[in-house]
Amino acid sequence: MLDISVCVSGGGTNLQAIIDAIAAGRITDTRIVSVVSNNPGAYALTRARDAGIKTAVIKPSSYPDRAAFNEALTRYFIDLAPGLIVMAGFMVQAPEALITAFKGRIINIHPALIPSFCGRGYYGLRVHEAALSRGVKVTGATVHYASAGLDEGPIIAQKAVDVLPGDTPESLQHRVMEQAEWVILPQAIDDIAHGRVVFTDSGSDVT
Ligand code: GRF
Numbered sequence: 573m574l575d576i577s578v579c580v581s582g583g584g585t586n587l588q589a590i591i592d593a594i595a596a597g598r599i600t601d602t603r604i605v606s607v608v609s610n611n612p613g614a615y616a617l618t619r620a621r622d623a624g625i626k627t628a629v630i631k632p633s634s635y636p637d638r639a640a641f642n643e644a645l646t647r648y649f650i651d652l653a654p655g656l657i658v659m660a661g662f663m664v665q666a667p668e669a670l671i672t673a674f675k676g677r678i679i680n681i682h683p684a685l686i687p688s689f690c691g692r693g694y695y696g697l698r699v700h701e702a703a704l705s706r707g708v709k710v711t712g713a714t715v716h717y718a719s720a721g722l723d724e725g726p727i728i729a730q731k732a733v734d735v736l737p738g739d740t741p742e743s744l745q746h747r748v749m750e751q752a753e754w755v756i757l758p759q760a761i762d763d764i765a766h767g768r769v770v771f772t773d774s775g776s777d778v779t
Contacts, residue, residue, distance in 0.1 A: 574602040574765040577654040579662035580609050582696075584616025585749055586660035586681055586757055591623045593758035602765045605654055608645075610664050642667035649674065656764060659718060660757060663695060666718045676771030678718040679764070681757045683748050685730055686714040690723035700741040700748070709735050711744065713752035715760040717771055726775040728763070729756040 578587050587607060593599040607620035612629045620627045630648055635641040646669045649657060659666065659680040666678060682690055682699075689702045689711070703711045712732040719725035731752035735744060763769040763778070770777045 574655045574761075575605045576602060576656045576658050576761065577606045577608060577649065577652060578604055578620075578658045578660050579664070580607060580614055580616035580620075580660055581611045581663040582614055582616060582661050584614065584619045584661065586753055587616050588619050589754035589758055590658070590660065590761060591619070591625075593762070599758050599762040599765065602761060606652060608648065610662070616661070642669065646670040646673060656761070657718075658757070658761065665722055668720055671718055671720055676717060679715055679728065679760060680718050680723070680725070681753055682714045682716065682723050683711075683745065683753060684714065685710070685712045685732065686716060686723055686727060690714075692722055694723070697741045697745060700744040703735065704739060704741060704744060711735055711748060713748055713756060715756050717776060726771065726773075728760045728769055728776045728778070731756050 578590060580587050594602060604625050606626045606628055607616065608628045608630060609617055610631050612631060617627050628648060630645050632641045635644060646667050649670060650673055657674055657678040671678065684690055684699050684703060689699045694702065710732050712730055714727055715729045716727045717725035733748050733751045768779055
């Protein structure tokens with residue numbers, strides 16, 4: 573059984589996709605042991621409570637500085653000891669100590685085809701605004717292992733999504749979520765749970 577902890581900051585549609593995939597048997601041998609947020613107002617926390625999942629809020633303003641917040645976040649996961657940490661719309665860069673303690677056991681979803689539109693400043697709607705202003709015809713989503721560099725860890729899965737004439741950042745964001753994120757994130761978790769994806773330093777091994 574793979575115990576996962578899901579980190580969220582906002583609406584939690586990716587969390588919902590994971591909850592639904594477990595309920596539907598598309599993810600097996602896996603359970604969500606907690607949902608963690610840096611934002612007490614995140615609707616994702618309501619989704620978690622509605623599904624009977626334990627929640628925790630660890631917010632920067634409760635700590636004297638960023639280092640203390642990072643330490644609290646890292647301590648939380650070391651104490652919980654999940655098999656996998658899933659960053660599903662988590663607007664916090666994973667602290668280095670956390671990456672070290674959970675090497676190869678933290679994954680993240682990014683709403684673009686890495687290495688396009690990723691790294692500092694590319695989050696939320698900004699990713700889709702950038703894709704539209706560059707005029708790309710195809711975008712998508714990426715599931716990857718977290719590493720010290722933002723959006724730089726080994727890639728586990730990607731799915732392309734067409735950009736359509738008349739798209740707005742909002743319409744594109746929704747299509748990327750529906751066609752890519754909500755598909756590849758649950759699939760990646762099931763692949764990890766069953767050893768079809770294995771972390772290696774040079775990249776993920778997919779069999
Ligand atoms: C998603 O687009 C995710 O890729 C990005 O933030 C968004 C979160 O959406 N990192 P939700 O909270 O899962 O609805």
